[in-house]
Amino acid sequence: MVPALLLLLSITLAACGPASSAPADPAAEPLQIRPAHPTFTPTPRGQEPPTPVAEAPEAAVAQDPPVVAADTEPPQPPPPEVKARLTINTDLVNLREGPGLNSTIITILQKDATFDIIGKNTTGEWWFVCCFEDKAGWVTAEFADVEGAVDQVPVVDEGALAPMPTTPPVAVANPPTATSAPVAAAVVPTEAPTATPEALGGLVNSDDSVFEFELAAHEQFPETNVVRIFLYVFDDKGALAGYSLSVRKDGAELPVNDSSFGPNPAYTWPVADPRQRAQNLKVEFPGVDPAGVWEVQLTLESTPVGPPATFTLVPGDTNRELYVRYKRP
Incomplete structure (x- = not known):
């Protein structure tokens, strides 16, 4: 009885075992391995990690707005003024x-x-x-x-002056109070000494009159249109202004309304030439017969201050340019 039970148990166990003893293919099913847990390592005292600091965001850089080109062209400048x-x-x-x-x-x-x-x-x-x-x-x-x-060009008055820039008025704060001027002590005039020719540096004429200037030269040059007279009155510093001439033709006084200029002279002739002379007064006498005796004399406020120069022109004379030069000694 017992042997029969053992045999039955053996058969039963054989039926429940694996169906095949062939080894399994390792490539048929992947092997899954669980990762290992991290190992905790204690931090030594005094070596705590630094606390992270949040970085400040960068400031935004302002950008200029784009420039939009204008559709219209810039105005053209006005044309330059054409002066007369x-x-x-x-x-x-x-x-x-x-x-x-x-x-x-x-x-x-x-x-x-x-x-x-x-x-x-x-x-x-x-x-x-x-x-x-x-x-x-x-x-x-x-x-x-x-x-x-x-x-x-506008019409202007005969006495017009050149336009000058105007100066803005200057404000004066607290003007000073006028005070009475000191009265000068009365001065008893004394008689002036009598002038002598040596003191005046002038010349003595046959009639004992004294002139401040000497007649340094008187010359004639070719001219066929009118009688033209040039004067050069000067001293060591240059041409002298404010002098004029007395002109007589055959004893008759002719009008002279001009006066000399200075201190820089002009010339009687525009280019270098033997006839070129310095001058600071020119007078002409159109319509006056050239033939006759001409007497020319330097004056200051109608008073003679130099000896006269005499010129004699014959009919048809072609040397009608007369030149006189007066120098203060």
Whole structure:
């Protein structure tokens, strides 16, 4: 009985065992390995990690707004103003203080001198120009060529002056109180000593009159149109202003309304030539018969201050340019 039970148990166990004893293919199913847990390592005392600090965000950089090009073109500048200009077209032209042959001569201009035209007289025969040594003057239109906006030149008075920049008024705070001026003690005049020729440095004439200037030269040069007289009055420092001439033709006084200028002289002839002389006054006598005896004398306020020079012109004389030079000794 017992042997039969053992046999039955053996058969039963055999039926429950594995079906095959063949080894399994390792590539058929992957082997899963669980990761190992991290090992805790204690931090030594005094070596704690630093506390992380949050970084500040970078400041935003402002950007300029884009420039939008304008659709319209920039305005064009106005055209430059065209001034009226004047050019002297001949030599030895007078620049005068007024529009007329009787006006005082400021200076004598040479050919090709140029000026701005700032006015004209009512007849248009004289131009008012600027400037000679900051002084405006009048030039006859006969000896000048003009260009520019001549039709826009205004008519000005004969006594007009050159336009000058205006100076702004200066405010004066608390002006000083006027005080009485001290009264000077009365001075008893004494009789002035009598002047002698040596003291005046002048010349004694046959009539015992004393002149301040000496007649250094008197000459004649070719001229066929009019009688023209040049004067040069000077001293060691240069040409002297304010002097004039007394001119007589056959004993009759002829009008001379001009006076000399200085301290820089002009010339009687525009180019280097044996006839070129320094001068600071020119007078002409158109319409006067050249033939006769001409007497020319230096004056100051109608008073003779130099000896006379005499010239004799014959009919048809071609040497009608007369020259006198007076020097203060």
